[in-house]
Amino acid sequence: xxxxxxxxxxxxxxxxxxxxxxxxxxxxxxxxxxxxxxxxxxxxxxxxxxxxxxxxxxxxxxxxxxxxxxxxxxxxxxxxxxxxxxxxxxxxxxxxxxxxxxxxxxxxxxxxxxxxxxxxxxxxxxxxxxxxxxxxxxxxxxxxxxxxxxxxxxxxxxxxxxxxxxxxxxxxxxxxxxxxxxxxxxxxxxxxxxxxxxxxxxxxxxxxxxxxxxxxx
Amino acid sequence: xxxxxxxxxxxxxxxxxxxxxxxxxxxxxxxxxxxxxxxxxxxxxxxxxxxxxxxxxxxxxxxxxxxxxxxxxxxxxxxxxxxxxxxxxxxxxxxxxxxxxxxxxxxxxxxxxxxxxxxxxxxxxxxxxxxxxxxxxxxxxxxxxxxxxxxxxxxxxxxxxxxx
Numbered sequence: 516x517x518x519x520x521x522x523x524x525x526x527x528x529x530x531x532x533x534x535x536x537x538x539x540x541x542x543x544x545x546x547x548x549x550x551x552x553x554x555x556x557x558x559x560x561x562x563x564x565x566x567x568x569x570x571x572x573x574x575x576x577x578x579x580x581x582x583x584x585x586x587x588x589x590x591x592x593x594x595x596x597x598x599x600x601x602x603x604x605x606x607x608x609x610x611x612x613x614x615x616x617x618x619x620x621x622x623x624x625x626x627x628x629x630x631x632x633x634x635x636x637x638x639x640x641x642x643x644x645x646x647x648x649x650x651x652x653x654x655x656x657x658x659x660x661x662x663x664x665x666x667x668x669x670x671x672x673x674x675x676x677x678x679x680x681x682x683x684x685x686x687x688x689x690x691x692x693x694x695x696x697x698x699x700x701x702x703x704x705x706x707x708x709x710x711x712x713x714x715x716x717x718x719x720x721x722x723x724x725x726x727x728x729x730x731x732x
Numbered sequence: 733x734x735x736x737x738x739x740x741x742x743x744x745x746x747x748x749x750x751x752x753x754x755x756x757x758x759x760x761x762x763x764x765x766x767x768x769x770x771x772x773x774x775x776x777x778x779x780x781x782x783x784x785x786x787x788x789x790x791x792x793x794x795x796x797x798x799x800x801x802x803x804x805x806x807x808x809x810x811x812x813x814x815x816x817x818x819x820x821x822x823x824x825x826x827x828x829x830x831x832x833x834x835x836x837x838x839x840x841x842x843x844x845x846x847x848x849x850x851x852x853x854x855x856x857x858x859x860x861x862x863x864x865x866x867x868x869x870x871x872x873x874x875x876x877x878x879x880x881x882x883x884x885x886x887x888x889x890x891x892x893x894x895x896x
Contacts, residue, residue, distance in 0.1 A: 564800050569793060577789030586795050586802075593803040594810055667786045674784075688742070689784035695742045710742055714733075717777055724780075 538700045540605040549609055552600050564593050567610070571617050577690060578621045578671065588624055592617050611701045614691075615683045622675060622682075669727070676723040681716040688713060736763040737770045744774075745781045 540546060551559035571592050575585040595616055603612055674682050687693050687701070695713075699706045733741075740760045756764070764771045 561800055564803055568795055568799055572795045573789040573791070573793040576793050577787045585793075586799075589795055589799070590803050590806045594806045597803075597807050598810070663786060666783055670783050670786060685784065686787065689745075689781055690787050692746070694746065710738075713742055714738065717780060720780055721776060 538608070538703075540608055540703070545609050546605055549600065549603055549605070552597075553603070560597060563596065563609075567613055568593070570610070571613060574614065574617045574690075575621055578618070579624070580667075584624070588617075588620050592620050595620065606703050608701045611683070611687070614687060615679060618683055618686060619679055625671065625675075669724070672727065673720045673723045677716055677719055681712060681719070684709065684712055685716045685720075733773050734763060734767060734770050736760050737767075737774060741774075741777070745777065748778045748781050 548559055548562060552563055568589065572585055572589045575588045575592075576582065579585055579588070592613070596613060599616075603609070674685070677685065684698065684702070687698055688695075693701065695706050695709050698704075698709045702709070704712075736759045740757045744756060744760065764774065
């Protein structure tokens with residue numbers, strides 16, 4: 516999968532030791548696991564599923580906010596991983612690769628269902644709504660639910676305007692909270708390239724938002 | 733957006749909207765104090781950053797138990813579907829299939845052409861057959877033969893048509 520693909524542990528907040536060494540994704544414990552999966556080792560595949568199921572599930576839930584859809588798409592994601600892992604080229608981390616597949620699956624699902632008004636309150640179970648409340652940022656929590664849903668809807672529409680690679684990078688940065696340095700290690704791209712790509716992606720979003728606002732106005 | 737802001741943008745945005753807002757790096761702060769355009773663009777990107785984080789999910793999410801079994805079931809279903817259709821997607825098999833179909837069409841065409849009856853229209857038309865000279869001579873010598881040559885020709889034409 517082009518520039519992006521592999522697993523870094525979850526982001527660590529705050530100051531951390533800055534290692535500028537480039538991660539060789541071919542010589543890691545994870546690479547050995549991937550090779551076993553590529554050789555159709557079912558135990559290794561089970562390990563991959565168990566290692567990443569929670570992450571994949573939460574990425575999908577973050578986008579769709581629906582438990583049943585998240586479960587269904589998560590299954591689809593792992594089936595896709597199973598069939599296409601032979602194409603994994605170790606240029607990026609496995610998590611990055613899985614992340615990209617997951618986000619793409621979510622967008623395929625959204626496009627197929629042509630859901631543009633993505634989530635209505637009626638679609639939520641109480642449990643889902645509670646989970647959403649707990650996951651909002653400090654700023655979000657001051658807004659009424661309708662405004663937040665409309666904002667999420669707009670964000671998803673705008674992200675659809677980006678390339679798969681730019682979208683994945685932006686989500687890894689903003690939603691997963693990875694630093695530029697971590698993204699560089701995860702993707703195998705250098706930090707300046709990451710910064711440039713992120714900046715362009717942000718500009719595209721701003722422009723797309725302008726167009727949508729003009730259209731609405 | 734100018735360089736002092738661009739250089740520190742990603743690091744600065746990491747802290748926006750969270751519980752602990754990071755202080756602006758000094759060079760960025762100094763630039764923003766004198767550049768209204770950058771300040772406005774930065775504020776827009778801060779809002780965008782916060783909006784993007786609305787896609788953040790809670791940490792404690794897990795699929796229902798038995799998830800691996802359900803994934804394997806889906807893989808088996810996909811395999812079953814693929815095993816039928818994947819043969820058609822295999823280039824070698826597809827090529828062979830095309831050649832076999834073309835040969836079959838060719839054979840069938842050849843067979844149809846070869847078994848088709850000749851000229852259907854000519855069968856219904858009478859054929860004129862001229863009687864060989866010895867036949868004419870023998871009949872002329874026959875004293876009992878009282879028919880005219882025109883009548884004999886007409887009979888021969890009828891007979892020939894009947895044979896056809």
